[in-house]
Amino acid sequence: xxxxxxxxxxxxxxxxxxxxxxxxxxxxxxxxxxxxxxxxxxxxxxxxxxxxxxxxxxxxxxxxxxxxxxxxxxxxxxxxxxxxxxxxxxxxxxxxxxxxxxxxxxxxxxxxxxxxxxxxxxxxxxxxxxxxxxxxxxxxxxxxxxxxxxxxxxxxxxxxxxxxxxxxxxxxxxxxxxxxxxxxxxxxxxxxxxxxxxxxxxxxxxxxxxxxxxxxxxxxxxxxxxxxxxxxxxxxxx
Amino acid sequence: xxxxxxxxxxxxxxxxxxxxxxxxxxxxxxxxxxxxxxxxxxxxxxxxxxxxxxxxxxxxxxxxxxxxxxxxxxxxxxxxxxxxxxxxxxxxxxxxxxxxxxxxxxxxxxxxxxxxxxxxxxxxxxxxxxxxxxxxxxxxxxxxxxxxxxxxxxxxxxxxxxxxxxxxxxxxxxxxxxxxx
Numbered sequence: 395x396x397x398x399x400x401x402x403x404x405x406x407x408x409x410x411x412x413x414x415x416x417x418x419x420x421x422x423x424x425x426x427x428x429x430x431x432x433x434x435x436x437x438x439x440x441x442x443x444x445x446x447x448x449x450x451x452x453x454x455x456x457x458x459x460x461x462x463x464x465x466x467x468x469x470x471x472x473x474x475x476x477x478x479x480x481x482x483x484x485x486x487x488x489x490x491x492x493x494x495x496x497x498x499x500x501x502x503x504x505x506x507x508x509x510x511x512x513x514x515x516x517x518x519x520x521x522x523x524x525x526x527x528x529x530x531x532x533x534x535x536x537x538x539x540x541x542x543x544x545x546x547x548x549x550x551x552x553x554x555x556x557x558x559x560x561x562x563x564x565x566x567x568x569x570x571x572x573x574x575x576x577x578x579x580x581x582x583x584x585x586x587x588x589x590x591x592x593x594x595x596x597x598x599x600x601x602x603x604x605x606x607x608x609x610x611x612x613x614x615x616x617x618x619x620x621x622x623x624x625x626x627x628x629x630x631x632x
Numbered sequence: 633x634x635x636x637x638x639x640x641x642x643x644x645x646x647x648x649x650x651x652x653x654x655x656x657x658x659x660x661x662x663x664x665x666x667x668x669x670x671x672x673x674x675x676x677x678x679x680x681x682x683x684x685x686x687x688x689x690x691x692x693x694x695x696x697x698x699x700x701x702x703x704x705x706x707x708x709x710x711x712x713x714x715x716x717x718x719x720x721x722x723x724x725x726x727x728x729x730x731x732x733x734x735x736x737x738x739x740x741x742x743x744x745x746x747x748x749x750x751x752x753x754x755x756x757x758x759x760x761x762x763x764x765x766x767x768x769x770x771x772x773x774x775x776x777x778x779x780x781x782x783x784x785x786x787x788x789x790x791x792x793x794x795x796x797x798x799x800x801x802x803x804x805x806x807x808x809x810x811x812x813x
Contacts (some may be wrong), residue, residue, distance in 0.1 A: 493812035496813070522766065
């Protein structure tokens, strides 16, 4: 522990150990840096850019940028809030996110970030992509690609936590999509309803069958408190 | 001094947002102190005859009549508020945007599993508003000044917004009133 050093986030001094990322160290100090593709316990990917902070004036993704002694990190600036809002806006218009009938609504991290940022309506035109195929073949699990935001959490969880590598990306650019490790269907993979890969999906793209809407409105994760407030509470308790 | 006027309409929606307006319960008595309802399904006034302070738009734009209604609201209202998911992003009706219009009509009138239509005709009477190629969010057709998300927005959301707007205050919704479902 003697290697502990400090740096600042929005002027607040934060302690860190070698090997920690900026996001981890800030989180331990009760500072929430918004993130979407990253989840505790998964290898950081730096894919969604929502966790972008300014490190000594340069934009870096906090989820995979190592903390180092004395760096000055800006997190909650107007510029960064606007950038994060725009990313969330773009994710909403790029897919088909019909929240009103989604089983994940209220527990969805994409939706929760939009709530946290106070987004009443996205500022970009909706794309309504028509090419997002669902896969309902598996008896216990289904994939709804309308809702997929290509964060890659299921890819990493299936590979690193489940040891199965059921999911991966195919194609590039606007055609990029999540695919399964089988000729065509999810039911032909060794995916199982107990896989970690299902737990980590931030949106309603990878879902268990037969469990939708089991928590009533008003008792869901983000009904009353913004995403990240569980981290920010650590700060106030100390 | 006469009270400011409110107009409302339901376009490609389910009237759920209007139900939510009525769901403000006894506060509707306070609302009547603040405003008069003008063109609205609530009082069945069909045409604009006066300038309105606020127009509440429920529903997306799915046919040519919706376009005309929305344009007349823009012309006659100082401020337009898109109320509910359909007005903001098309919501449930916009699920047809994934399917070409011709295929939608074929499924509904010709090939659907419960369809009985021996003449094989798709309704095309000039009295029926012409469907657009897809459902458009309101702000892609006219300028919209404010958005109240939700399916429907809660009565509290609508009430908070109306009170702010009618008192000339900025429309800022607290966390628990921004919901997409």
